[in-house]
Amino acid sequence: MFEEDRPRPLLEVRGITKQFAGVQALKGVDLQVLPGEVHCVMGQNGAGKSTLIKMLSGVHQPDGGEIRWEGKEISLPGPTAALDLGIATMYQELDVVDGLSVAENIFLGHEHASGGVLHVKKANAIAHKLLKRLGHGSLSPSTEVGTLSAANKQIVSMARALSRDTKMIIMDEPSAILDSGEVANLFRVVRELTAQGIAVVYISHRLEEIRQIGDRISVIKDGRSTANGLSVTDTSRAELIRLMTGRDVENVFPDRQPIAADAPVVLDVDNVELFGHFEKVSFTVRAGEILGFAGLVGSKRSEILETIYGARRASSGKVSVNGKTLRPGSVTSAVKAGMGLSPEERKSQGLILDEPLFKNVTLSTFERFAHGGYLNERAERNAAREQIAALELRPADPDRPARTLSGGNQQKILLARWLVHGTPVLLLDEPTRGVDVGARAEIYALIRKLAAAGTAIIVVSSEIEEVLGLADNVLVIDDGKVLTQTNASDIDEHGVLDLVMKGSAA
């Protein structure tokens, strides 16, 4: 469009392609990054963003197309080559070493030393300067990184990039692990970097965020570029969604259905309390009702959920399902009574990643398919197949390792697990974390369908919009206290934030 007026691009990617074991991951991706800009790369899960990042950081090599750096065609045979050129990558799973200090992490791989002896003081001094440049002079270079929050670890990761005379930093969903206050801080740091002429390639699928931080946007869909270098201010949200999904998303949240007046109370939480975490909470959930927990990160929403489930042992209070009181601190008792949890961390708490899909689906129920301890894998597979069809799980192969599925489909495995079990109570902790826009709508529809079938559901999410859009009733929680309990349609995002702000001010 008006690229003639712009400075020479720092990075130019033209039509790169990549194949993995017969699967075309990238079919032709272009990207142009200018010095000092925040260039957002958007795309759904599976679109090829990660593959692209790995090409640029030298982890994988493209099969075709070209990468130009400061006008010259380059090849990146390995991560060191990329670092040497000035391309740093900040992965989602932060690659800091917990046992080392901040300064040691910053200079990891290029330590200040002579004859193998480290110059600790000098390193600390330089590290301090770098941290200061990032507006975090208060972070002590000698602190052990393991004691830092995820947000501060990111800062360390960025300081490391700076220490290497970096010209471009690729950030892979940096906000995924941060709460909203920390995100604001991250943006400040990003601005700091770009003001110094460093280009930032920012990967995210949070539309709001990109509007705040991005200068230009490129969109990838199914391994192909669908938009290149669009101006953030001139592109509407609807347009971006269309570019990412190839269709229009209007209403992601399904319509609420009225709960029958005589719907029985299925889950009764009575004065449950966990010292040091949250104060007494009491509520009931009726058959067909979706109850949402709204609150910021750190509000102890997940802790409440886990305590109800018995994964943590309540200090006092009792939980009953269909009138049956559960043994406190016993997950087995909760599961037996008909409660299912889809945990916050899908991969580390929910799935056995290298086991096939069907065994993950039947993880809570395989004993039912056994006779006298002898497993009936065929019956298990069939039960899993039924759920695969009902939930439209892709790929529909019960023998595929869970690891190879996308976030949305992994989430469906967990739903399928409890559907096979037939639990009347479902606890869903962050059911759409790491799930892309299209698959989200599907999961929302599924959750609503389950409720319509009479399941009592609790949804916990750090996205207030999601809780309010999905739930019938809402508990607003802050710092282990229930601030209010209300109908979801009587409160909006501002209302929730207002309450939380007031709560923490008091």
Add this chain to the structure above:
Amino acid sequence: MSEQNTKEAEPRVNAPADHSTPKANPLQNFLRGSGGRSLGLVIALALLFVVGAITSGDRFLNLENFLTIFRYASIIGVISIGVTFVITAGGIDLSVGSVMGLATVVASLTAVQLAATQSHWILMVLVALAVGAGAGLINGLVIAYGNVVAFIATLAMLVGARGFAELISGRSTQIVTNRDFLQIMRADFLGVPILIWIFVLVAVAGWFLLNRTTFGRRTIAIGGNLEASRLAGIKVKRHLVYLYILAGVAAGIAGVMMLGRTTAGTSTHGLLYELDAIAAVVVGGTLLIGGRGTIMGTVLGVLIFSTLTNVFIQNNLDTSVQALAKGLIIVVAVLLQQRFAARGPRRAKAKPIRA
């Protein structure tokens, strides 16, 4: 609407199913899976046989010698099967050798032998199994409910059981005098010594238990992801206790076999057996971090080591050279496995579906 959504949203996720589904090519699939890993071990074993045949000729290549190899493998083999379960669940048991020694000592105590003579030789067997089960129970309780790391808990048992065995035996060797017991343990069935039959039975039972039962499923699930298993409602702690009891019982069985073979109970029985067992299990292809276990692999691993020993003895080679070769085999086997694994299920890691 949602049908269309999925198709539009995730065709790339859909696509690989046609290309790289494990069913794509049965042979490839077999080679990539546990079959392939076992095949590597079979090849290694065959190579050892070739070396044995070349260097020792008929002295190596005869039925009597093969039975010797198997008999030599049988005791450590039974222990290794128990250890396979613990390792598959992501644990470790360093105490099996000591526990086996303790079992031989307790079962051959004068009082026990006297009681056995007055009643039935099976009493000695039961005592040995009970000692194994008891030690395993303690291991399991300390690990599962005391939250002590398995390495440390079983290390403590390794030291403690050995000490206890020395204490009650007065460091002396206790001769087994029960004729019935010795007769049974030295008997042949279909020309094959009873020790080998016990090994075969334990291996078959172990294979069935690990691959075909809810017990095995729980074991693999816990090893694959302990937290996910717990949150799915599996009684993880209880199962861990069962697993260590199982390993203890296997050590008890090995103790009975040892008593039969050596006709003596002593606290020095089973010295360093835990390391041989772990080596066999790992060489066999069971993941030390848990989540994948193979009884077949363990059996082959044990046979490789016992064949190696046999070949060395036949050639009058130094035991030090033998130890060196053992070390090399462990490293090479694990390196090869990692190669296989990288091409096998692990490949998924390198091929991100997620973007």
